[in-house]
Amino acid sequence: MSPDTRSSDRRRPAADSAETATALKLFVVLSRAATAVQRQASDDVARHGLTISEFAVLEALFHKGPLLLGEVQRVVLVSSGGITFLVDRLEGKGLVERRECQEDRRARYAALTRAGETLMRRIFPPHAARIRAAMSALTLAQQRELTALLRTLGSAADSLSG
Amino acid sequence: MSPDTRSSDRRRPAADSAETATALKLFVVLSRAATAVQRQASDDVARHGLTISEFAVLEALFHKGPLLLGEVQRVVLVSSGGITFLVDRLEGKGLVERRECQEDRRARYAALTRAGETLMRRIFPPHAARIRAAMSALTLAQQRELTALLRTLGSAADSLSG
DNA sequence: CCAATATATCTCAGTAGTAAGGAACTTGTG
DNA sequence: CACAAGTTCCTTACTACTGAGATATATTGG
Numbered sequence: 001m002s003p004d005t006r007s008s009d010r011r012r013p014a015a016d017s018a019e020t021a022t023a024l025k026l027f028v029v030l031s032r033a034a035t036a037v038q039r040q041a042s043d044d045v046a047r048h049g050l051t052i053s054e055f056a057v058l059e060a061l062f063h064k065g066p067l068l069l070g071e072v073q074r075v076v077l078v079s080s081g082g083i084t085f086l087v088d089r090l091e092g093k094g095l096v097e098r099r100e101c102q103e104d105r106r107a108r109y110a111a112l113t114r115a116g117e118t119l120m121r122r123i124f125p126p127h128a129a130r131i132r133a134a135m136s137a138l139t140l141a142q143q144r145e146l147t148a149l150l151r152t153l154g155s156a157a158d159s160l161s162g
Numbered sequence: 163m164s165p166d167t168r169s170s171d172r173r174r175p176a177a178d179s180a181e182t183a184t185a186l187k188l189f190v191v192l193s194r195a196a197t198a199v200q201r202q203a204s205d206d207v208a209r210h211g212l213t214i215s216e217f218a219v220l221e222a223l224f225h226k227g228p229l230l231l232g233e234v235q236r237v238v239l240v241s242s243g244g245i246t247f248l249v250d251r252l253e254g255k256g257l258v259e260r261r262e263c264q265e266d267r268r269a270r271y272a273a274l275t276r277a278g279e280t281l282m283r284r285i286f287p288p289h290a291a292r293i294r295a296a297m298s299a300l301t302l303a304q305q306r307e308l309t310a311l312l313r314t315l316g317s318a319a320d321s322l323s324g
Numbered sequence: 325c326c327a328a329t330a331t332a333t334c335t336c337a338g339t340a341g342t343a344a345g346g347a348a349c350t351t352g353t354g
Numbered sequence: 355c356a357c358a359a360g361t362t363c364c365t366t367a368c369t370a371c372t373g374a375g376a377t378a379t380a381t382t383g384g
Contacts, residue, residue: 018302019294019302020290020291020293020294022297022302022305022306022309023290023293023294023296023297023298023305024290024293024294025309026297026305026308026309026312027199027203027293027296027297029309029312029313029316030195030196030199030308030312031196031199031200032239032312032316032320033192033196033312033313033315033316033319034192034193034195034196034197035196035239036315036316036317036319036320036323037189037192037193037315037316037319038193039319039323040319040322040323041189043323051339051340053340053341068362069362069363070361070362070363077194077197078340078341078342079341079342079343080343080362080363080364081341081342081343081344081363081364081365081366082340082341082342083363084363084364084365085340085341086340086341089340101362104349104350104361104362105348105349105350106347106348106349106350106361106362106363107349107361107362107363108362108363128182128185128186129182131182131185131186131189132181132182132185132186133322134185134189134318134319134322135184135185135188135189135315136185136318137314137315137317137318137319138311138314138315140180140181140184142311142314143184143185143188144184145307145311146188146192146308146311146312146315147184147187147188147191149300149304149307149308149311150188150191150192150194150195150308151191151195152299152300152304153195153198153199153297153299153300153308154191154194154195154198154199155198155299156296156298156299157195157198157199157201157202157296157299158194158198160202160295160296161198161201161202161205213369213370215370215371230332231332231333232331232332232333240370240371240372241371241372241373242332242333242334242372242373243333243334243335243336243371243372243373243374244370244371244372245333246333246334246335247334247370247371248370248371250334251370263332266331266332266379266380267378267379267380268331268332268333268377268378268379268380269331269332269333269379270332270333
């Protein structure tokens with residue numbers, strides 16, 4: 001597509017290896033930054049006996065109301081077996097309940113129980129504040145720029161896999 | 163420190179919530195981008211029967227030579243039990259071997275075997291090319307900028323945990 | 325030198341997840 | 355209608371870890 005890549009029999013090894021080195025460095029830094037920020041989130045929710053994935057389910061239901069399990073799965077990005085397991089656990093903790101779906105009897109809703117709703121009202125704001133604190137080494141403008149770059153990168157990488 | 167945060171009794175809720183929303187969005191986009199890129203890497207090394215973590219160990223030894231297990235652990239960022247398990251597996255595959263350390267008999271080196279060296283010579287270049295492809299939605303300049311922002315973010319978030 | 329502490333690896337039990345396949349149900353087609 | 359194909363969730367078996375504690379060795383201060 002771009003003029004730089006139209007020919008393949010005359011390569012420029014030096015430029016190629018500079019590109020490779022840049023990409024590899026980015027890969028490492030991206031993984032570490034994500035891990036570091038996730039650890040902040042994880043430490044925070046662990047104080048309430050929750051994992052990040054459990055919290056992500058609660059957060060989706062908190063902000064969007066009852067969702068079909070498949071919808072939750074798409075938000076949380078976990079396998080189908082994983083979402084069953086997650087909702088089982090949250091049901092065991094009394095924070096979430098399954099409800100029937102009239103229109104499609106294969107499907108089930110997940111919904112916050114009253115206890116789940118109460119818990120989220122209490123712990124979501126400080127959790128959000130902790131995420132904000134973790135990001136606060138960057139200015140708002142930098143955070144927006146970073147978000148834009150990561151969105152481009154993420155959707156391009158996603159589309160490579162299907 | 164900064165002029166905006168010197169006072170705590172007069173807040174600006176609107177600005178606070180804009181900051182929170184930006185930070186939360188960044189958190190989601192960061193996690194997804196990292197997952198998407200890691201999936202590319204993972205799919206690539208899976209063709210050779212390796213996990214990302216196994217490949218990371220091989221790569222460290224390939225580029226730096228024999229390393230103490232603790233040093234490998236710091237590079238790959240897994241628990242102490244995890245590094246033992248990883249090196250066990252790679253030893254089982256004949257790609258890595260443990261060696262004694264004269265100066266400190268508690269410690270052990272991990273080193274590539276000849277088979278490990280051969281394998282890495284063969285699979286590292288196409289792996290690097292795949293990472294480069296996954297990043298190629300961004301220009302080189304954007305990749306460098308992204309790296310700089312992520313480095314800032316990552317080390318700040320790290321220092322919050324100790 | 326001895327005791328206390330620190331360090332490096334390993335062991336073991338437990339956990340969060342995946343992947344593949346199956347049961348129940350729905351939808352589309354002849 | 356009847357049947358094939360698709361979907362929604364669940365089950366099962368497995369995997370890659372983590373975290374706490376054990377073991378062996380090293381270091382430090384008295």
